[in-house]
Amino acid sequence: MKKYKIAVIPGDGIGNEVTAEGVKVLDTFAALKGDIHFDYEYFPWGCEYYLKTGNMMDPNGLKILKDFDAILLGAVGYPSVPDHISLHGLLLKIRQGFNQSVNLRPIKLLPGAPCPLKDKRPEDIDFIVVRENVEGEYAGVGGVRFADRPEEIALQTAVFTRKNTEKIMEYAFQLARKRNKYKKVTNVTKSNALNYSMVFWDKIFTEQAENYRDIITETHHVDAVTMYFLQKPETYDVLVASNLFGDIITDLGAALQGGLGFAASGNLNLEKEYPSMFEPVHGSAPDLAGKQVANPIAMIWTVKMLLDHLLEDCDTERITEAITEILLEGKTLTPDLKGTAKTHEVGDAVCERLKRLLG
Template sequence: MTVIAVLPGDGIGPEVIQEAVRTLDELDLGLTFDVLEHVNADTFLASGTALTADDVARIQRSDAALLGAVGDPRVTTPDYVRGVLLRLRFELDLYVNHRAVSLLADHLSPLKDTKRGAIDCVVVRENSEGLYAGIGGSLRQSTPQEVALDVEVNTYTGVSRLLDYAFDIARSEVCMVDKSNAVPNGGRLWQRCWAEHRGRHPGTPTRHLYVDAAAMLLVADPASFDVIVTNNSYGDILSDLAAELGGGIGTAASGNLNPTTGFGLYEPVHGSAPDIAGLNRANPVAAILSAALMVERLGHGDAAAAVRSAVARAVIQRRCTPDLGGSLTTTEAGAAIRAELG
């Protein structure tokens, strides 16, 4: 029995996760869902706790987790989001953020000409170190002399295991992105690990780009990338740029992975979108594609491919929500994708 922990979360999260779970049910893969409906902003505001120890234990006992969205405008501190997302990333050591991007339909591309080839790549982002590790502080706050420090953390183990994953999933090339010409200490470590991994994989073509050059090339020639591997903050930015080139944030799926244990937390990256919550207007594509990535990582490659094909066919036919050029509601868009599965 394969158990999936489901955290619908906040805002549009429950709406899009409902369509993802319905799609998974349609695949008939024998999945069982353990739904943690209480993990949301309402609970945090009432109790001050984002995740209890029991919640974490339930998630750990599952084979994978599917998350809708976390965030609520009533919560004015970062404690809630960090208490869910970052706690799970750190406690489960989900050190890889996997962001696969492919253009679903030509009409979604913001570029003028897609004849050179559409984007079809994976951004492999370090997920547990970097600037988001939370190390730093401030001195003399709220004065003209205020000093604020956020420390970027890079470790040999963290960089090496990320590069291992990037080479493992590469189809044609791995491009490592850093800013070692301006950030010398972390850059030196990344370059050392990069040289070692290139030596271990002589049959895989490789390329190195500085992050500013990588951003420009993503726009100029997005089809030239296969796997981009980079640190936490650069990966955050480049993966959102890539998502926009692939059709927008409403199509952007992600997985927070520990390739060593096999556990993953899968989520659409669009956030909770409180302005449209409850209106049946949210785009379910990113949640459904996150579910497809999850079942692929669980060993159901054919089922994942079928879901992706069904999503693409529905979007090409404009049987989708308005942000993708259609006129359907959330539930109608989910049903259209499942009809393509049939």
């Protein structure tokens, strides 16, 4: 039997509730497969931990997490803690510290999920965004001079390295080869305005495209991409974007697939030198915490991505099928999907269907 060590950081708000359902699905999947087992260690890091200790995570946190096979994160954020503190103190610290250079965001409309676009079917919305995840606009390079004076200056510098940009582009092209769709990669840029960083980005894309002549390529400015997501999402397959642009367009993509309750993601260390981290991206929603009304589908989809990363097992698609059955049946849905089910009831329903699909 293969055993995996999973570090679990439930975090804040609804993070605890949805994480419990993700772990429930992981354990159900493992029991049904019979040859794998997950050992969990829980960490109380997040905004509540910050309010008690002054740190979002243990100062020795990266050393503690290093030997785990993967990290499962619930949600981070609370109104009394500024967002830049919670982001840089935990999420970015792990992403950058473990060189999780790719943020992978599937944008797929499942049958039965609500879509705000009329006349768009599940087969029309099925693409994936490869977002650069450790540098770019979120590198944290800059500063403030002359604070609180009339001449106050704020500087924020984006960082793009050839080594990392090549790696992200190569991953996107290889992913397009594996997907059974158009075998196309769309380069998301803004090189007309950002005449150094994005011109460099485009140059690396063109260079890498020469190594993948079998892949269709196109380049769209990020503002055009937001328009095309609404007008013609069916034309996309794999998109590669910088940290900031990828962050923005994937939330719009989440709206296309039914809302943030469906938004799963993986932060991947491609070299597997460090653990990768998997998280739904719906946020902590503190106003919903403790009410068992949060939609756990994003977390359940996230643990499916975790399994894909660890096992490369095609049976993980049964998890997506189980979610789809729940959506089509319409009886066990949370309030955001116009249902009355509790968070744990959705998790239970997915597990019951998994038992039938994998039994």
